[in-house]
Amino acid sequence: MGKLGADPFSISVSGFDMAGTLLMEYWKSAKLPTEGIRRHQDIKTPTICHILDATGKVAAGVASVEAIFSSSGLVFRFLLTIAASVYHYFVWLFSAVAAESNIPVWFEPVSVAKSKRIAPIVKYITFASPNEDELIAMANALSSENLFRPIENNKCSTDTSFQMLKPAIWFLFQKGVKVLVLTIGSDGVILCTKGEPNSWRIDLEKSHLHGFSQQLFETMTSSLVGEMLASLSSVLDVMQSVAIGIAAAKASVEVDSNVPSQFSLETITGDVKIVYSAAKVMQHQSKL
Known part of the structure; x- marks a missing residue:
């Protein structure tokens, strides 16, 4: 996010063990806030x-994250920072605070178990970004019984998969x-x-452009033609x-590290135009 011109602020916990030290050293080297x-x-x-x-692919995983769930006091220490946010990446402790400040919240399921x-x-x-299995798990967690079933045939076309997932999608809406x-x-x-495409706007008066984001916006709006939706x-x-x-x-999967050392504006915008021009719209009635 920082390398794309955003100004992220993280609220979390860390120890003085090896993992914590390595993370903090990298965080500081990337000039990210640690407050x-x-x-x-x-x-x-x-x-x-x-x-x-x-x-x-991930076959199994073991997590030790108890410290996160014992740190609710951090939320209240940074209420003003949260309230000043433009977007909010989901951590469950913060969601109500964000909602009170009219901040869109993004829920990243991470896994089927955590989707619930x-x-x-x-x-x-406001936003959620599940895969097919996580989508089903989210819908079932919100229903009184397991009403939704995952797709068993992984070779289905995109249109067929969408038709099969529509009940769970509409249920979440x-x-x-x-x-x-x-x-x-x-x-x-x-x-x-x-709703219609013109309802895809998320109004945020607090947003601002600078650095890479400004260049990217100018490049896209001058290069991409066709019907433009209201801006996010x-x-x-x-x-x-x-x-x-x-x-x-x-760009991230093309390098050995988790995140490229730097993003090329020319490369990113070129790929963005390819992706954007290849997109197609599928309109369906709300009744499923």
């Missing part, structure tokens, strides 16, 4: 160990979620929203933002 990260000698830095199968945590806070969620960015692996994403964060619409996300993800 919201609480460090204490009695805290064990939250860590996750994943076991991969022969294809490189949407149940008590769904009314605060009925529960209050505004936008679903459904990730479908190498096929990209299905961007789902209730008063800058880019949801479709454009998804295209940028895919282009940035492509």
